[in-house]
Amino acid sequence: MxxxxxxxxxxxxxxxxxxxxxxxxxxxxxxxxxxxxxxxxxxxxxxxxxxxxxKEVKIGVFASGETALKAKNCADLVIAPEEIEKLAEDKRKARKIANKYDFFLAEAPLMGKIGKSLGIILGPRGKMPKPLPPGADPCPLVERLKKxxxxxxxxxxxxxxxxxxxxxxxxxxxxxxxxxxxxxxxxxxxxxxxxxxxxxxxxxxxxxxxxxx
The missing domain is CATH 3.30.190.20 (Ribosomal protein L1/L10, rRNA-binding domain)
Incomplete structure (x- = not known):
């Protein structure tokens, strides 16, 4: 073959x-x-x-604290927990982000909040985030997702x-x-x-x- x-x-x-x-x-x-x-x-x-x-594959990460700091070294977008509800209220902006980025990661404790607030936008696009343990370095997974x-x-x-x-x-x-x-x-x-x-x-x-x- x-x-x-x-x-x-x-x-x-x-x-x-x-x-x-x-x-x-x-x-x-x-x-x-x-x-x-x-x-x-x-x-x-x-x-x-x-x-x-x-070509470039864009990755977004929902994270706070140490994980967010690490994500800034490798991800294309870092979304803080307090921004999740704001995005849920601004559907146009949320759709724009969902369409622009290929994959998302999120700290595991944020998954429920993301599902409730943004699941209606991310779910149908097959872009619900993959969970990250709190404090984990997201960069190895980001590099894998880029391929x-x-x-x-x-x-x-x-x-x-x-x-x-x-x-x-x-x-x-x-x-x-x-x-x-x-x-x-x-x-x-x-x-x-x-x-x-x-x-x-x-x-x-x-x-x-x-x-x-």
């Missing part, structure tokens, strides 16, 4: 025209024979890409996963794709047989089919 992935990646990059911005490289995955109306069958996984996404992508089907059989950017080496993009497909295979009852097709494409380029078998 690895050679087929690399061939498809190279073709997708070669066929994409030059743009005035750095295009992402994405997978379009189509499932088959999976009843996605049943929530437990839906795909909702986080995958650590071996070579990262090739992480979310693979989420919801109730649709077709979904997309970012796997790199056009300026990355094709070999590294191919290895990222292989990691995503391996993880997806373990989450499907019949593995590769539940995958109808997989395509790779740049943001505005043509889709190229990856031969999985």
């Amino acid at each position: 690895q050679d087929n992935i690399l061939t498809a990646v190279k073709e997708a990059i070669e066929k994409s025209k030059e743009r005035k911005f750095l295009e992402s490289v994405d997978l379009a995955i189509n499932l088959k024979d999976v009843d996605l109306s049943i929530p437990k069958n839906r795909i909702n996984e986080e995958v650590i890409l071996p070579h990262g996404r090739g 992480t992508v979310r693979m989420r089907s919801r109730d649709k059989r077709t979904f997309h996963v970012p796997v790199g950017t056009k300026n990355m080496e094709p070999e590294k993009i191919a290895e990222n794709i292989e990691e995503v497909i391996k993880r997806l295979e373990t989450k499907l009852e019949r593995g590769l047989q539940n995958i109808d097709s997989v395509y790779v494409k740049t943001t505005m380029g043509p889709a190229v089919k990856i031969k999985l078998r």
Whole structure:
């Protein structure tokens, strides 16, 4: 499969025209024979890409005290506990933050408050924070999340996963794709047989089919 992935990646990059911005490289995955109306069958996984996404991944941390001080060294946004209710009252600002940042972390004691105040905004976006022990250093987890992508089907059989950017080496993009497909295979009852097709494409380029078998 690895050679087929690399061939498809190279073709997708070669066929994409030059743009005035750095295009992402994405997978379009189509499932088959999976009843996605049943929530437990839906795909909702986080995958650590071996070579990262090739672009900045923004992380927000809900924290106070020592954890907040440490978070300022690595996170893109630090939200103090007293700001949580203010955000809940300013839905527009809360939605803007939820859309701008890819992942969130929060000190464990704040999780209940965040769920009650901001769950309606963060939950549907799949961005509820991951809990941190009080006083913990969030930076190791932040660095992991910066190489992480979310693979989420919801109730649709077709979904997309970012796997790199056009300026990355094709070999590294191919290895990222292989990691995503391996993880997806373990989450499907019949593995590769539940995958109808997989395509790779740049943001505005043509889709190229990856031969999985």
